[in-house]
Amino acid sequence: MGTATMRAVRLHAFGGPENLVYEEVARPVPGPGEVLVRVHAAGVNPPDRYARRGFRDFPAELRPHWTPPLILGSDISGVVTALGPDVTEWQPGDEVFGLVNFPGRASGYAEYAVSPAAHLAPKPATLGHAEAAAVPMAGLTAYQFVFTHLRGRTGSTVLINGAAGGVGHxxxxxxxxxxAKEVIAVASGRHEEFLLGLGVDRFVDYTRTPAEEAVRDADLLIDTVGGPDAHRLLATVRRGGRIAPVFLGDYHRERAAELGIALNDTMWQVRSSGSDLAELAALLDSGQVRVHIDSVFPLRDAAAAHARADRGHLQGKIVLSVEGGPTGG
Structure with a gap:
């Protein structure tokens, strides 16, 4: 009997989206503490693009040493099909979703993926697989940032810079x-209706009026953009307020101290957690939180999905739909 196979997208060389190839590969087998998931949808995230480019965005000393060919993708939603030894919390047929093996290597751009059992949560009953696959990394980043990193201390007025993207929304x-009593969202004008529909109180179109001119006295700035010009946002925060960067930026630490603004700039990174994801799933099922999809591409068109991501200005998340049935035998 031959080795079981599946269709997957593999990266054969670092570089552009064209290096992502849809092909037949060996199907993985779950080990101790792991489950095999028949993937119905997979999320596309910034770390997937960093890996595709060989982590050239990172300082040399921080670059993971990954060697192609690679299957990318850490966000999955699907159905448990097999259990490794010592797994008792899942059964074949369970619908699950998760951020798998992050930080680290995962293989979600495929018909099947192996995941540690503890990295999965029951798929929200109110979401389809495409919507569920859009949640794990972006949703957990925001959830852990607010409730672990900030410990829920938001203050009354919160400003979100880059509010339309995956983490921001x-x-x-x-x-x-x-x-928080008042939420102010900063994004380009085309996202205004979307963000007001999510319940933000005030929208700032940065293409018309810079946030530093439109906002004053925020208790907390959550900045999902960062970058070398991030210090311009000091003007938006009150004395005694706080800036919490999701990504690295230059906030002029000395000037922030002079203005009495606390700067949460310690390195912080989202981590796989089935238990945290289950709490987020409850918020999704209750309607307190919604997920938005920017676009959906078939798995075979992962290169086009990455090209869309490279163009930026996303509204929510990009998802790969894993079409067709299992292959091989």
Missing amino acids: FAAQLVRVAG
Whole structure:
């Protein structure tokens, strides 16, 4: 009997989206503490693109040493099909979703993926697989950022810079869950209706009016953009307020101290957690939090999905739909 196979997208060389190839590969086998998931949808995330480019965005000393060919993708939604030894919390047929093996290597751009059992949660009953696959990394980043990194201390007025993206649109909703009274969203004008529909109180179109001119006295700035010009946002925060960067930026630490603004700039990174994801799933099922999909591509068109991501200005998340049935035998 031959080795079981599946269709997957593999990266054969670092570089552009064209290096992502849809092909037949060996099907993985779950080990101790792992489950095999028949993937119905997979999320596309910034770390997938960093890996595709060989982590050239990272300082040399921080670059993981990965060697192609690679299957990318850490966000999956699907159905458990097989259990490794010592797995008791899942059964074949269970619908699950998860951020798998992050930080680290995962293989979600495929018909089947292996995941540690502890990295999965029951798929929200109110979501389809495409919507569920859009949640794990972005949703957990926002959830853990607000409730672990910030410990839910948001203050009354929260400003979200880059509010329309994957992390931003979750953060804009979760700070309200944490107790914020006013949420101000910064994004380009085409996202205004979307963000107001998520329940933000005020929208700032940065293409018309810079946030530093439009906002004053925020208790907390959550900045999902960062970058060398991030210090311009000091003007938006009150004395005694706080800046919480999701990504690295130059906030002029000395000037922030002079203005009495606390700067949460310690390195922080989302981590796989089935238990945290289950709590986020409850918020999704209750309607307190919603997920938005920018676009859906068939798995075979992962290169086109990455090209879309490279163009930026996303509204929510990009998802790969894993079409067709199992292959091989």
